[in-house]
Amino acid sequence: MTQLAEHERVEVNPELEERAEKDKARRGLLTALPAYVYLIAFFAIPLVLVFVFSFASRSRTGTPVLADWNLDSWARLFDPLVAGLAWRSLWLAVVNTLLCLLIGYPFAYWIATRRAGTTRNLLLILVLIPFWSNFLVRTYAWRTLLDVDGFVTQFGEATGLWGQLLFSLPAVFIGLLYGYLPFMVLPLYAAIERIDWSLVDAARDLYATGGDAFRKVTLPLSRPGIVAGSILVFIPSLGAYVTPDILGGPNTTLIGEYIVTQFGAARNWPFGAALSSAILIVMLIATIYYFRSGGRTL
């Protein structure tokens, strides 16, 4: 190595360095700009509007009026009827998330542990195939299957296990489970596939039975997938509208349907807005908490 003479040393100009940094930041902003514009225009502003409307009042005909700001709509959230609906929705979303986890985990584990990459890809494609057709169409397909002369009903009646399920809570569960299972399987697969299997070997070598190794190593290490999958299933389940509307009956009204009613037939925009905002806040808090519990690995 040759030593540079004093006068040959390259001076680092702090001004130049700063300008380079700024340029870099500007280029970064430029690439993200379309996304920013889109999200602000069609996501952030509407959300703020919803929040604003929740404090609005109504004219005699029910038209929202952006004056006489009040908390009436928010106060109505504690109405027993609303609380009952919220409770039912929450309960349904929790159960659906657990069911998806229970069914999705073994399946994701099975896919992730296939040795050949082609087998894994094929199975993943099978999981994704339903997305090729419209969700609404698929839900109507379930309606046909669950209807009086539908296959599921006829099978149930022939075996004496169940009758007609359409327009009941089981039908809503079937629809939700069917609709959101892939959202559970995919993140679980991604997490399980990443697990270093020599860790399981190590656990077995250190006197763990197969079950112990699963509980102490595989399960904790698939937690990022469990957390991500649960969030992806829980949130849309809680706000589900299409599924309970098409497959459910009068006794299965959920919070999502109730909100739609406020903006439609009931003509109570402020109350609908307050309900929407409340759900948003609850989910935000729950999600942050859940992510935190997922730890640094997420």
Added chain:
Amino acid sequence: MRCGFWYVARLMSASAVTLSNVTKRFGEEVVAVDDIDLEIGDGEFFSLLGPSGCGKTTTLRMIAGLEFPTEGSIKIFGEEMGIRPPNKRPVNTVFQSYALFPHMSVFDNVAFGLRMSGIEGSEVDRRVSESIDLVQLSGMAKRSPRQLSGGQQQRVALARALVNRPKVLLLDEPLGALDLKLRQAMQLELKDIQKEVGITFVYVTHDQQEALTMSDRIGVMSHGRLLQVGPSEEIYESPANRFVADFIGETNFIEGQVTAPGEVKLTNGALVKARTHSEPGSAVTLTLRPEKLNVNSPGTDIPADRCSLRGKVHRRIYYGDALYYEVDIGTVLVDVMVENRPGVLRWSEGDEVLLDFHPEAAEALTE
């Protein structure tokens, strides 16, 4: 009862691990391990040495119970292992990439085996800290494996295995990921630890230097077969075949034909003495290590008990601690290593030279 059984088993055979006719196939075509017979003695530091894909790791995994042999039997202290799962074998493994549990502290990693075998409370604390001290990681118990350097992680893996006091410790290229200086230091430390705990080590490596330095005995493997088993010196000084000679250290191969007992005529016409048991007339390959040869000027008198070869310096390579000469003996280039001591004669490319060696250093191989 169990202790009594172990006592009897150990009396019956002094070998820690016995492999008889062990074969492992993956699918129809891949034969990872091909009919291996091996006995590893109690308290021995035994290395399985070979290039990657030679079946050494599969052999280790079969002893651990992480794979089961397709054919043959594996006994540990006389007890047939069969298809006994890894958690029921008296062995522990140090894995190649350490396989430390990333979601547990160093303490919990080391305590894992103890807790799984039902040991609890202060006994766990005592043995874990004892084990952490043994590998010189005192004070690191609460850290996460992520916060440790490669060398420290390696020590945790060692502590995690040793804390269970296994009858046999299996090590799968444990030093492979460390840099050279650290690896050399750890080699000596591992050897010391083995002496201290007194248990059998079965060590898998592709690094011949590592195997030679640490092992009591070495088994050289290639393509699933065990080619030669013996003490380090025997493996290096009298390799059983061309593969072993080539894989362990540097060597020259010179083709020739046996003319009389202990005498070989090389393809360049030179008649030399060598260690051979082959019948006169059979074709052999002499293996001659570079450090066993001397370089002299052409007119030098070579003592009668030594052999000589004429040649011409083709190239000189400077290694720092040694000089390498590639000497053209007419048919092949022979590498000669000369230690770089003060006053040593230096030869230049194109110089005529006379090489000499002791017949004991030339092993005639038939394979």
